[in-house]
Amino acid sequence: MTNQTKKAQEELAFIRSIMEDSQRSIGDNGLGFIVWGFLILAAGISEFLFEYFNLPQFHGWTFLFYVTIGWIFMAVVTKKSKHLLGNPLTNRIISTIWIAVLITMTILGFVGGASGVINLNYMTGVMYTVLGTAYFLQGAITGKTWVKALGFAWWGGSIALYFVSGLPAAIIAATMMIGLQIIPGFIFNRQWKAHFEEKDHE
Amino acid sequence: MSDFNYQQLDDLIHSRIRLAIMAALASLETTSFKQLKQAVGATDGNLSIHLKKLEDAEYITVEKTFIDRKPISIYALCPKGREAFNAYIQYLETILPTN
Numbered sequence: 369m370t371n372q373t374k375k376a377q378e379e380l381a382f383i384r385s386i387m388e389d390s391q392r393s394i395g396d397n398g399l400g401f402i403v404w405g406f407l408i409l410a411a412g413i414s415e416f417l418f419e420y421f422n423l424p425q426f427h428g429w430t431f432l433f434y435v436t437i438g439w440i441f442m443a444v445v446t447k448k449s450k451h452l453l454g455n456p457l458t459n460r461i462i463s464t465i466w467i468a469v470l471i472t473m474t475i476l477g478f479v480g481g482a483s484g485v486i487n488l489n490y491m492t493g494v495m496y497t498v499l500g501t502a503y504f505l506q507g508a509i510t511g512k513t514w515v516k517a518l519g520f521a522w523w524g525g526s527i528a529l530y531f532v533s534g535l536p537a538a539i540i541a542a543t544m545m546i547g548l549q550i551i552p553g554f555i556f557n558r559q560w561k562a563h564f565e566e567k568d569h570e
Numbered sequence: 571m572s573d574f575n576y577q578q579l580d581d582l583i584h585s586r587i588r589l590a591i592m593a594a595l596a597s598l599e600t601t602s603f604k605q606l607k608q609a610v611g612a613t614d615g616n617l618s619i620h621l622k623k624l625e626d627a628e629y630i631t632v633e634k635t636f637i638d639r640k641p642i643s644i645y646a647l648c649p650k651g652r653e654a655f656n657a658y659i660q661y662l663e664t665i666l667p668t669n
Binding site for chain 1: 589594597599601605610
């Protein structure tokens with residue numbers, strides 16, 4: 369191998385390494401995580417209160433109401449959002465995964481629940497199992513171990529939710545929603561904002 | 571390869587930092603100064619100088635915008651820059667043995 373061939377190889381390897389590192393970056397501002405987290409939390413609390421105050425006529429409608437708000441938010445944000453940061457292909461893959469997961473959860477929740485195929489008392493467990501998949505995939509694709517670990521935490525928590533119901537299940541579900549969805553959403557948002565903290569460099 | 575000549579390489583890209591900037595932008599399409607700094611591993615001053623050179627050569631564009639009411643510079647590769655980057659890679663590949 370000549371010296372020049374070696375140099376060319378080194379140069380191409382350098383270019384490849386920079387491009388591969390960049391491919392993992394995404395431009396997610398975490399807003400979707402925060403908004404969906406709070407909406408599902410609010411829906412869960414509303415359902416619990418309706419049950420507590422014996423208002424069965426509102427059962428089921430709360431989730432329909434909050435999920436509809438979530439989808440409207442997604443439609444508006446997706447239309448407005450301009451991915452200024454991150455690899456476009458990675459952004460596309462991640463957002464496609466999340467849209468697929470949200471559609472799956474909507475079908476499972478409403479069709480699965482209304483048809484009686486899925487026991488409503490254990491619906492949260494089913495939902496959280498699906499959520500674990502999205503977190504695991506996002507972590508694996510972006511190379512973020514802590515996001516991948518969130519997937520395992522969702523899966524672990526969802527297993528527990530297949531065995532408990534009532535107030536204990538509601539407490540576990542709410543704690544998971546805050547700790548594994550809303551707080552990570554704020555972390556994503558802080559990381560995203562950090563990209564814009566520019567010094568006066570020009 | 572005896573006919574290899576480094577003078578045939580694009581001088582503008584043939585600098586470690588500028589090559590890294592071009593590679594990062596080729597992958598990211600659009601990015602912020604901070605993200606570029608992380609990708610390239612250069613200091614603010616050094617990165618600014620090299621970005622200016624690439625901008626003057628119309629290899630990259632810089633768009634000033636506001637996010638969360640903060641001013642931010644968004645960098646992107648121009649068609650001329652992408653062409654030059656692809657040509658640079660193609661030239662490097664011609665140097666390598668074919669098998």
